[in-house]
Amino acid sequence: MSIMKYLNNFFLFILFGIIVSCGEEHSLREENYYIDNINKEWLIDDSINSNFTMIDNNGISQSFNLQWIYNEMSKSVSKNFGITTLISYREYISYSYTSTYNSGFSISMTAATDNEDIQNGDVLTANVGNTAFRYDFTYNQVTDVYLNAGAISSIYTSEGLQSDTEILSKVELIDTLTVNNFQYKDILHFKLNDFTDSIDNFDITEIYISKNIGLIKYKYYNDIECYRVK
Amino acid sequence: MRIVTLFFVFLSFFTQCYNTCEEGEDIATDNGILTDADLAKVPYQSNDTVKLKHSAGYTINYNVTRKSYDDYISFDESCAGMIVKSNSVNLEPDYPVFPIYINISNSDGINTNYQIVVGRYYFYIPQNIDNTVNSEYYKFADSVTINNKVYYNVVKTKSFNGTYDSSDLIYCDSLYYNFDAGIIKITMSNNEYYEISE
Numbered sequence: 001m002s003i004m005k006y007l008n009n010f011f012l013f014i015l016f017g018i019i020v021s022c023g024e025e026h027s028l029r030e031e032n033y034y035i036d037n038i039n040k041e042w043l044i045d046d047s048i049n050s051n052f053t054m055i056d057n058n059g060i061s062q063s064f065n066l067q068w069i070y071n072e073m074s075k076s077v078s079k080n081f082g083i084t085t086l087i088s089y090r091e092y093i094s095y096s097y098t099s100t101y102n103s104g105f106s107i108s109m110t111a112a113t114d115n116e117d118i119q120n121g122d123v124l125t126a127n128v129g130n131t132a133f134r135y136d137f138t139y140n141q142v143t144d145v146y147l148n149a150g151a152i153s154s155i156y157t158s159e160g161l162q163s164d165t166e167i168l169s170k171v172e173l174i175d176t177l178t179v180n181n182f183q184y185k186d187i188l189h190f191k192l193n194d195f196t197d198s199i200d201n202f203d204i205t206e207i208y209i210s211k212n213i214g215l216i217k218y219k220y221y222n223d224i225e226c227y228r229v230k
Numbered sequence: 231m232r233i234v235t236l237f238f239v240f241l242s243f244f245t246q247c248y249n250t251c252e253e254g255e256d257i258a259t260d261n262g263i264l265t266d267a268d269l270a271k272v273p274y275q276s277n278d279t280v281k282l283k284h285s286a287g288y289t290i291n292y293n294v295t296r297k298s299y300d301d302y303i304s305f306d307e308s309c310a311g312m313i314v315k316s317n318s319v320n321l322e323p324d325y326p327v328f329p330i331y332i333n334i335s336n337s338d339g340i341n342t343n344y345q346i347v348v349g350r351y352y353f354y355i356p357q358n359i360d361n362t363v364n365s366e367y368y369k370f371a372d373s374v375t376i377n378n379k380v381y382y383n384v385v386k387t388k389s390f391n392g393t394y395d396s397s398d399l400i401y402c403d404s405l406y407y408n409f410d411a412g413i414i415k416i417t418m419s420n421n422e423y424y425e426i427s428e
Binding site: 049051053058059060061062063065098100101102103129202220224 | 284285286287288325326327328349350397398399400401402418420422
């Protein structure tokens with residue numbers, strides 16, 4: 001009899017939870033997460049339809065045109081036993097460019113979260129052509145790498161970042177870099193060290209991004225380099 | 231009796247809703263063939279290497295693949311459609327610039343259409359290149375000289391606005407073409423260009 005009573009109470013609790021959660025509109029808890037202002041400086045101070053030009057080491061130029069800017073609070077829902085326990089809103093800002101030769105460039109940032117079990121820092125995602133990476137500012141680590149040849153991803157656990165395959169690609173922060181006779185400050189340099197057996201001549205292996213400015217240089221596997229024209 | 235009536239009403243409704251046509255079924259107008267003369271106006275064959283030299287000096291090699299296929303185009307849900315003969319030519323570069331795609335088809339049933347896609351910039355070549363070709367997009371030239379070689383009966387075509395974002399600072403502006411050599415020159419909006427290199 002006591003088991004029946006326990007079960008009844010349990011189902012009543014679940015029912016209560018479902019009712020109070022009202023689908024995904026309400027939850028037991030709501031959190032808003034915003035990108036740290038210092039990390040936001042890695043994004044671009046530019047407006048839709050603005051252009052910049054890059055030239056490669058064989059004198060071939062192309063322009064990049066800013067097509068989209070997204071700035072939103074991205075919603076995610078956590079549930080336990082069908083009950084919405086947490087709705088979190090993470091600030092997400094993204095800039096996407098198209099280019100004359102379809103290389104394309106995008107850069108975005110997602111705010112850190114501070115859940116009880118899993119914590120991640122502000123994450124920067126960037127891609128040029130078919131090469132993309134994610135970098136976590138709190139862990140100072142590349143968390144994901146995407147290429148035509150495949151993808152490697154890390155997952156956040158209570159013990160930190162973990163991945164089945166060790167990610168060898170690195171990000172280093174450089175104070176200054178001279179590109180095409182102009183000195184840029186505060187550079188994020190991504191270097192691809194993964195997929196060494198399956199890399200293609202036209203895969204981009206190095207990406208340089210300057211604070212507030214964006215893409216300033218990138219390099220292909222076959223040593224073609226593209227520089228921003230100031 | 232009422233149940234039987236309802237069943238047939240439901241069945242009738244159901245069959246009306248799902249009265250769709252499969253590809254190639256019922257009324258298909260065949261637009262005819264692409265003649266050898268039509269196909270010869272694009273002088274590239276599979277495994278050819280097409281060389282285009284950039285104005286700064288670097289030569290890009292394009293590897294050619296070419297194939298013919300049939301497209302079925304349906305007009306509406308009444309099973310009417312047409313079979314369109316197409317021939318596609320892909321030029322794949324050995325450098326990270328634009329690939330070039332050429333499509334020949336008889337899609338309107340009257341004319342043979344020649345479309346050239348350079349990266350994301352679209353051009354249309356007239357089916358006859360002569361001194362009657364003159365419009366906003368086409369200019370005819372008796373001859374064009376490139377690297378001391380003379381190319382006769384050349385059309386200069388502008389890329390079609392609306393097929394790319396016109397806010398691009400550097401875009402593919404014009405393309406020079408003749409039926410003997412194919413693409414002779416591509417000019418960019420910043421005065422860089424690519425020329426045929428033989």
